[in-house]
Amino acid sequence: MSNPTHLQYTKEHEWLTAAEDGVSTVGITAHAADALGDIVYVQLPEVGDTVTAGETCGELESTKSVSDLYSPATGEVTEVNQAVVDEPALVNAEPFEGGWLFKVRVEATDELLGADEYTAFIGA
């Protein structure tokens, strides 16, 4: 699956939309979802939590592993995707769309990559 050009990416394999009214949507990339395998449990920050760019803010469990979720941005969480909490497989099925994880009011971001840079980074 190619990495959509309208998104920005981190080296921890998260993606971030351009902010709308200061709020960006966060998810993990298809590459990350594929590397994890079938995701069975998603733990997200709560609405109102403040997350910090580059720091862990949740967990993703797959059949074989547990991985930390790193926030690509610093700011207040404004919304979480209950659909992926209820059905974690959605992250595998639609990592860039229905499998989004949370929305954050962005104050600052981690170092971000464009789609081409991220594609080169993962060696795809």
Add this chain to the structure above:
Amino acid sequence: MSLRLTALDALHRSLGATMTDFAGWDMPLRYGSEREEHIAVRTKAGLFDLSHMGEITVSGPQAGEFLDHALVGFISALGVLRARYTMICREDGGILDDLIVYRTAENEYMVVANASNAQVVLDALTERTGGFDVQVRDDRDAYALLAVQGPEANGILASVTDADLPGLKYYALLPATVAGKDVWLARTGYTGEDGFEIFCAPADAEHLWTALTEAGADKGLVPCGLSCRDTLRLEAGMPLYGHELTTELTPFDAGLGRVVRFDKTTNGGEFVGRKALEAAAAQAEAKAPRKLVGLVSEGKRVPRAEYTVVSTEGAPIGTITSGSPSPTLGKPIAIAYVDAAHAEPGTAVAVDVRGKHEPVEVVALPFYKRAR
């Protein structure tokens, strides 16, 4: 050290498999979704490359007596073309490996060891040959191993072989021609389903894989990796060496004392580990300190190997040996050693999942048993 490649390596790559280092072998972990591969084996069929398993041929006039001495099972009592699950133990009773022994001829047996222990088993067998008229041969490079597992396995095999499949009972084997190639066809597996394991020449592996894939195309057969093999065996309550079985444990600790045959009549009843195993049997009978049990969680977080099992008051009472989401049950499951006082099915305990105590219930093993 570079990884060993099976004869099917190029094929796995062409199928887009995610590969993993397993005991020094580069093996397919999964081809797509491991959950879907798991469900295919439970409901239709799966095709596995298990060429990492270690084959050792034991032959000679005293092959049976030798294996009675070297292993805990009563191997010489096994009929020709039958197989047996058994173990090889140290003198102190500790488990070196669990094995399947196939009797391939009157004076010949094929011992199949776990990849991670194949050298250990080969060395131990070789060391134990003293005084027996027997040859122990490393046949790891002589065989590739394919498995077809699942309710459709019988129909798939039937379309590529004239072998007498109805006559091939569970834990039996036959020299057979499959898709034109001479193989050992065994009705064994590690999934909890009906199925076959096919020992073939490495040069024939690709041909057989392709023929089986074609034969299974309209029966729902999919290629399956080691990830679903692990969740399948876990649901079926089958132990995995390095998890439920280690050198620190005896077969009695693992609740598998039945594999130890004190009633052997060969070699005056003596075998490696007998004394220690008799003590272990007596202790298990009188008061087992810990028992191997199943755990089922109603939550979503997965209790994983090495996590601590705690009582409802929070006191440590055991350790998880294997854990994963169960595709069949739709909830997380685990196998654990827990203090005997908490081992009764129905007991409420908890698992320390990275600092949080997740409630789980003790259940009898296995988690899954196929309808026959």
